[in-house]
Structures are given as C-alpha cells and as structure tokens.
Amino acid sequence: MKFLVVFIGLLFTNANVADIAEVRELYRYAKDSKENTEKFLEITEKTNYQNDPVLSAYYGCALTLKASFSEKRGDKISFFKQGKKLIESSIETDPNNIELRMIRLSVQSNAPRIIRYYKEIDEDKNYLIKNIDKVTSLKLKEFIKGFMSTSKVFEK
Template sequence: MKLLVLFMGLIFVNASSVNITEVRNLYRHAKDTKENTDKFFETTQKTNYQNKPVLSAYHGCALTLKASYADKKMSKISFFRKGKKLIEAAIEAEPNNIELRMIRLSVQSSAPKITRYYKNIEDDKNFLTNNVEKISSPKLKEFIKGFMSTSQAFNK
C-alpha cells in the first residue's frame, strides 16, 4: 500500500512539473498565434509559480498575451492587470534578475500605449545590454541574446 501511495505521488509531482526550458521555448512563439498563447498560458499555469519569480513573470506574460485575444473589454483589462502585477512583483523580489527584466521589456515594448505600461523600456534595455555578457549559464545567455536580436525594442 505504501508503495502505491509513493508511486501515485511521484506521478502527480512529475505530471505537474514543467521545466524552465519548456517555458522558454513556448515563450518564443507565444505571441504568434492564439493557439500558441493558449499553450503558453496553460503550461505556465501548471507550474508552481508562487514564490518562483521567473515562472511567475512568465505566467504574467502569458496573461498579458491572453488579454490581446480576449473578447470582452473587461476581460482584456483583467488579464493585463493580473499579468502586469505578477511581472512587477517578480521584479520587486529580484530586481537584478536579467531574465525578469527581459520578460518585462518584451511585454512593455509590445503593449498598447493605452495601457501606460511602457515606463521601464529604456531602463530594461540598458540593463540587458550592460549585463548579458555577465550571465553564467550558456543556455540563458543564448536565450537572452536571441531575444535581443529579434526584439522590436532593440531594432528601433
């Protein structure tokens, strides 16, 4: 009986765990289509993003993307506000985390001006430029450099 309980517990833990590489891969194409946005949202929602600033910010990003596909104005506003709140809370928890700054920059540089969520674009852009070479993880460094090479914030 104990073995069965342990086995079921392991299945549950593995089924709900999502690794950061998967989230990053989905993030890359999340804004391309509604289906990609939905998959990104569902995946980030499955993560245990509470008390994990990076996963929380990715979920916030997914919420802001869902806002662009919402049918009702109040849903758009609600999704966007919730997403923005998660992103800002993550950055408040880890202000020097380059991945969090990248996420906020990606949201702010593509958010409609009416949201008034654009005040950190230059600061985040400078932060990424000044710190990308200091990243110790080769995968994260490549990921952020890839973002910088395709982001409209760096191509203006």
Template sequence: MKLLLTLLLWVNLAGTPDLATIRKLYTGVTKSESNAKEFSEKLSDISNSDDKTLVAYKAASILLDSKFEKKMKNKMDRFKEGAKLLESTIKSEPNNIEIRLIRLSIQENVPPITGYKKNIKEDKKYLTDHYSAQNATLKEYLKDFILQSKSFSEKEKQFVK
C-alpha cells in the same frame, strides 16, 4: 511508504514545466491564439511560491491572454492582473535578468494606451549591463531576443554578436 513518497514526488515534479520548454513556447506565443493558449495551459499550475522565472512567464501568459478577451472590461482586468503579477515578481527578484527580458518583451509590444511602457530603457540597460555574466544557454536566449527586439538599435545589437 517509500513507493507512495516516490510517486507523490514524481507527480509533483511532472506537473511543473521545465524552463527550456517554456522558453521555446514563449518565442512563438504571439504567432497565434492557439500558441498563446498552449503556453497559458502549461503555466496554469504555477503559483506565486514557485520559481520566480516561471511566475514571470505565467504573468506574461495572463497579459497575452488579455489580448484575446472579447469584452473590454475583461481585457483590462486580465491585463492589470498580469502586469501586477509581473511587477511583484520583479520586485521579489530585481536581479533576475530573464524576468527583466520578459517585462521588456511585453512592454515593447503593448499598445501605448496601456501605460505599461515605462521600464523599457531600464530593462534594456539591465540586459546590456549583465549579459556577459550569464551562462551560455541564457546568453543564447537573450541574444535571440535582443537581435529581434524593436527596443535595440542595430548598433546596440552588435554587443551580442
């Protein structure tokens, strides 16, 4: 019985991707369709009851997948699905800085026609206001994002250097 329980626990944990891997994949996800597909596959088993940061990355994967849809209706449906999931995740954890970073990274890169650029200033302010309170690993991840972000001016980027 112990062996069965251990095996079930191992299988369950093995199916959930670790955050470090997901972060690493996310940084290169826009470089190619194959990167986007790999990212999406890693997150395919994530459900709304999982860690909210992983759920936010899954929402980002859906938003990114919409870019590769051939039919406009499918593209729009996937985009709306991803945006809705990301917004509900933020609503459930509004103080999660990494989820805010994910939304900011999406919103600064979507076309204006989507109408999904409304939280850039809010998320940018949240990142700058709460950056110093993060652990070293998350600070480094935030810093890497901020330094390449189009939303931050050169002067604003100085606070992370």
C-alpha cells in the same frame, strides 16, 4: 515500501509540472497566435509559479498575451492587470534578475501605448545590454541574446 510509495507519488505529482526550458520554448512563439498563447498560459499555470519569480513572470506574460486575444474589453483589462501585477511583483522580489527584466521588456515593448505600461523600456533595455555577458548559464544567455536579436527595441 514507504519510499516506493512516496517516490511514485512524487513522480505523478510532478508529471504535470513544466520545466523552465519548456516554458522558454513556448514563450518564444506565444504571441504568434491565439492557440500558442493558450498553450503558453496552460503550461505556465501548471508550473510552481507561486514560489518562483521567473515562472510567475512568465505566467504574468501569458496573462497579458491572453488579454490581447480577448474579445471583451473588461477581460482585456482584467487579464492585463493581473499579468502586469505578477511581472512587477516578481521584479520587486528579484530586481537584478536579467530574465525578469527581459520578460518585462518584451511585454512593455509590445503593449499598446494607451495602456501606459512602457516606462521601464529604456531601463530594462540598458540592463540587458550591460549584464548579458555576466550570465553564467549558456542556455539562458543564448535565450536572452535570441530575444535581443529579434526585439525591435534593440534596433534603435
């Protein structure tokens, strides 16, 4: 009986937690509109981002996107700084994670130059090029290659 109660509790506890596949799918379209950004932020907030560097970086990415759609200058700065901090903290935790490098590259390559968050663009671009063939997960490899094929950074 205890097992059944615990199992049902876990089922309902995890019902609101998004998986990485859902987060990646929402990420692809998050920048397209304010509504997409809000959905991406909502879903990434519900993840276990405090204990997972990749989910934390996606949440940071969502915050930087929220900054771009914010109307108040103070909100723009605050959301962007929070997001940047999460992304950088994630990369400090796992600097050889190609997905984290992709997330940072996507944010830096789309951030306004005035924010001065662009110093690792070439480093991350080269890291992705050098390491994409080492990715063992087919889904992750396809996802990152999709990013690389649409990112203006790789047109040069």
